[in-house]
Amino acid sequence: MAESTQPHTVAVTPEAQAIVVDPSTAAIRVRQFNLWYGDFQALFNVDIDVTHGKVTSLIGPSGCGKSTLLRSINRINERLGYVRTTGNIELLGQNILTPGVELTPLRRAVGMVFQRPNPLPLSIRDNVLFAYRLSKGGKTTRAEEDQVLQKALEEVLLWDQVKDRLTRAATALSLEEQQKLCIARLLPVKPSVLLMDEPCSALDPKATLAVEELIWKLRGEYSILIVTHNMAQARRASDECIFMLMGEVVEHSATGEMFVTPKQQKTADYIEGRFG
Amino acid sequence: MSSPQSDRLDDRIDAAWIWDRIARAVIFVGGISAIIFVVAIFAFVAKEGLTFIFQKLDLGFFFTSMEWRPAQEPEPEFGGLALIAGTASVTGLAMLIAVPFSLGVAIYIGEFATGKVRETLKILVELLAAIPSVVWGFIGLTILNPLIIDLFNVPVGLTVLNAGIILGLMAAPIMTTIAEDALKAVPDSYREAAEAMGATRWQVIRQVVLPSASKGLVAAILLGVGRGFGETMAVLMASGHAINIPTSPFDSARALTATIAAELGDTARGSDHYKALFSLGILLFLVTFVINLLADVLVRKGASDRS
Numbered sequence: 255m256a257e258s259t260q261p262h263t264v265a266v267t268p269e270a271q272a273i274v275v276d277p278s279t280a281a282i283r284v285r286q287f288n289l290w291y292g293d294f295q296a297l298f299n300v301d302i303d304v305t306h307g308k309v310t311s312l313i314g315p316s317g318c319g320k321s322t323l324l325r326s327i328n329r330i331n332e333r334l335g336y337v338r339t340t341g342n343i344e345l346l347g348q349n350i351l352t353p354g355v356e357l358t359p360l361r362r363a364v365g366m367v368f369q370r371p372n373p374l375p376l377s378i379r380d381n382v383l384f385a386y387r388l389s390k391g392g393k394t395t396r397a398e399e400d401q402v403l404q405k406a407l408e409e410v411l412l413w414d415q416v417k418d419r420l421t422r423a424a425t426a427l428s429l430e431e432q433q434k435l436c437i438a439r440l441l442p443v444k445p446s447v448l449l450m451d452e453p454c455s456a457l458d459p460k461a462t463l464a465v466e467e468l469i470w471k472l473r474g475e476y477s478i479l480i481v482t483h484n485m486a487q488a489r490r491a492s493d494e495c496i497f498m499l500m501g502e503v504v505e506h507s508a509t510g511e512m513f514v515t516p517k518q519q520k521t522a523d524y525i526e527g528r529f530g
Numbered sequence: 531m532s533s534p535q536s537d538r539l540d541d542r543i544d545a546a547w548i549w550d551r552i553a554r555a556v557i558f559v560g561g562i563s564a565i566i567f568v569v570a571i572f573a574f575v576a577k578e579g580l581t582f583i584f585q586k587l588d589l590g591f592f593f594t595s596m597e598w599r600p601a602q603e604p605e606p607e608f609g610g611l612a613l614i615a616g617t618a619s620v621t622g623l624a625m626l627i628a629v630p631f632s633l634g635v636a637i638y639i640g641e642f643a644t645g646k647v648r649e650t651l652k653i654l655v656e657l658l659a660a661i662p663s664v665v666w667g668f669i670g671l672t673i674l675n676p677l678i679i680d681l682f683n684v685p686v687g688l689t690v691l692n693a694g695i696i697l698g699l700m701a702a703p704i705m706t707t708i709a710e711d712a713l714k715a716v717p718d719s720y721r722e723a724a725e726a727m728g729a730t731r732w733q734v735i736r737q738v739v740l741p742s743a744s745k746g747l748v749a750a751i752l753l754g755v756g757r758g759f760g761e762t763m764a765v766l767m768a769s770g771h772a773i774n775i776p777t778s779p780f781d782s783a784r785a786l787t788a789t790i791a792a793e794l795g796d797t798a799r800g801s802d803h804y805k806a807l808f809s810l811g812i813l814l815f816l817v818t819f820v821i822n823l824l825a826d827v828l829v830r831k832g833a834s835d836r837s
């Protein structure tokens with residue numbers, strides 16, 4: 255796939271190149287964040303700023319902690335029960351790791367897309383409306399629901415394909431459609447951040463491209479942090495890149511800059527395929 | 531032309547070949563014998579009971595009359611309604627107790643308990659399932675009986691209530707184990723997806739886990755019903771064994787199974803009474819067979835729906 259033929263090749267804008275993080279534009283600020291699974295420390299003093307309205311890629315070899323970092327931002331990591339953290343993660347200026355933070359509103363503000371498309375075993379309609387209904391405490395009218403449903407599915411370019419089978423099981427859709435549905439179901443509760451954990455790794459190349467285009471379309475309205483092990487994907491579908499190694503952030507640059515003139519030798523070695 | 535190795539591909543009878551044949555034969559006999567036993571049992575029960583059912587038993591009378599006087603001379607009466615009502619009421623009450631109890635325990639073990647608590651609970655539940663039914667009957671007779679008399683101020687404690695409680699406690703462990711398996715079979719990705727959308731633990735369980743485990747849960751309940759239907763000794767000891775259509779939980783009752791166990795020893799082999807008891811056996815066999823078949827179909831369907 256020649257990069258120049260991609261419709262959404264990243265144009266490196268001057269302000270992206272500079273990466274001067276203005277606190278008011280950071281959607282996520284992570285400061286001195288450490289994380290342990292039991293006795294094993296997976297993240298070391300992580301500092302990152304995710305720019306508002308941009309697509310930021312987290313890249314690095316397997317086991318470098320990129321998924322762990324992603325899963326800390328909506329605190330889904332805590333399901334494991336043996337996770338311990340220190341440091342701050344600020345979302346819209348609020349530290350989400352303080353005891354006063356409720357998980358339910360946090361997870362509505364921070365949507366997550368998983369590696370394998372994981373629609374719930376419900377109809378397409380019930381999947382898209384799942385979080386919306388929860389957020390309204392079950393008090394929604396049919397007309398409201400129809401409107402929300404259509405808007406969300408149109409946003410992910412799925413409406414025309416599924417509008418005649420909204421009551422069918424979502425699990426019967428193709429993987430590409432399932433992954434788009436998994437993005438669509440986050441939108442009705444108006445998240446500010448979308449976290450994506452290798453969202454295309456279960457998809458074929460054509461579906462990957464379609465989902466990447468969708469991600470690119472959603473940028474601006476949502477701040478998107480995406481974990482990928484696919485360097486070409488990071489290069490063509492993100493504004494900024496964060497390179498991690500052994501639980502530490504090595505480099506955070508504009509995508510165009512990182513792939514052309516990496517600042518760190520380790521980054522250069524990794525993106526040139528010398529390890530990882 | 532025969533080279534020195536021309537027999538290389540020929541079948542050779544060596545030790546490995548012989549052991550293979552022996553192992554195959556033993557495994558075949560073991561596998562087939564289960565089927566043979568089931569068929570043989572059914573054939574035996576049918577042989578003793580079926581001709582009686584078709585030739586002598588008045589089926590209309592059997593299903594509508596509570597007059598069970600199998601030893602009456604000259605004209606014995608075989609009315610099974612009281613026995614059917616007894617079994618149904620005891621099983622029904624048992625399920626009222628066992629279903630919420632076992633589903634609650636299964637949800638706690640499967641969705642909330644972790645680590646040592648979870649393992650300990652599972653072992654305890656399996657231990658409960660291994661208690662012999664006569665021990666349960668003994669508990670009904672010596673502990674629940676006086677307790678019911680004292681608590682509710684009734685003359686007799688060997689009642690539908692007593693047998694229902696005992697049977698409920700007996701059926702709950704096996705129902706818990708199967709229900710927990712059904713919950714465990716729900717992919718964790720469903721829970722993770724729902725939690726990541728801001729669902730609380732209870733919302734995840736109520737809206738995602740229980741619906742997708744529903745077939746397995748119904749199967750667990752059905753197996754509990756089958757267990758209750760077929761249980762003999764505990765019911766015989768705890769129900770009061772009185773021919774009676776119970777109208778309240780404080781009435782005594784008599785179950786189909788208990789009737790067979792109590793009366794078969796006193797009958798002459800081949801007599802009408804003897805054959806009538808086998809007819810009850812056929813009824814029990816058919817009901818439990820249908821219930822188990824239904825449960826099995828649901829478990830399989832649940833498994834194939836997920837894949």
